[in-house]
Amino acid sequence: MAVFTPIELSDISAWISSDFDIGQALDIRGIHGGIENSNFFLDTEKDGKKQEYVLTIFERLSAEQLPYYLDLMRHLANKSIPVPKPLENKQGQILFTLKGKPAAIVSKLPGVSRLAPEAKHCALIGEYLAKMHLASSDFKHTQENLRSLAWWQKTVPQVLSHLSDAQKELLTSELATQEQFFTSEVYALLPQGASHCDLFRDNVLFDPQGTSDGSQDQLGGFFDFYFAGTDKWLFDLAVTANDWCLADNKQDLDPARFKALMDAYQAVRPLSKEEQASWPLMVRAAALRFWISRLWDFYLPRDAQMLTPHDPRHFENILLSRKAI
Structure with a gap:
């Protein structure tokens, strides 16, 4: 999260x-x-009770795209998945305009980030990610992952001039490999549905x-769904x-964390044989x-506060590292 559009209390x-x-x-x-939207903590008080919300002004997503993300969060929250729930105004709307840009207000989740996760944290993530996938099975809306293959193909030519010859070779060869994978028969068989697509530690x-x-951590919840899309759950x-699941060298997979994540995920939603076979290429696609x-x-930054x-x-x-698996 960042601040591209400043907001003062007097504005709202x-x-x-x-x-x-x-x-x-x-x-x-x-x-x-973060680097996409302008985000703020919003404190309010009603009848002597204080509440905290998160206000987001969307800098790249359009008002036409946003209902997918907001409706997905509301759908998951209504199924008891711990995610922020969009706040309705008195007319029942959840998407607004602020300073000429789309905006939304959502509930604030409890808890703190664990930026140095242990295996037990990875297990909780695996369990609830699988639950989230299953809970989204009957979500009626679809919208492509806007940062998937088509975006890669468009963006790679824009950054190549900034790279060394070795980096150019790695980037273009991997893109070609993923183009073949994404058009393969096995890829078409992979289960898909609404996916977070950006479930990082923060x-x-x-x-x-x-x-x-x-020592007694429970999952407070997943947030920042604004990269979500209809995609392969394996991705x-x-x-x-x-x-x-990064190891201490910040690039390899740590065996204990990885096992905890995968075991907990598959205890809820076992991977198909096609998913198991596709894992080596999919983990490269994610990287x-x-x-x-x-x-x-x-290399092509936008101006923003913070x-x-x-x-x-x-x-x-x-x-x-993933190519060496």
């Missing part, structure tokens, strides 16, 4: 009071981290249940594994996707 106080049933807006604070909260050392699992996006953000682009070499190294 009257709007919150008149359009919503959440009382008076007390404070609004920009959230650091998009999950754990509720410490009264402890500070994480969603591969994206998650590539971040949650390629984020290498491309980080190259794009690093924005620090991620180092693209991280996912270059992960891709090289």
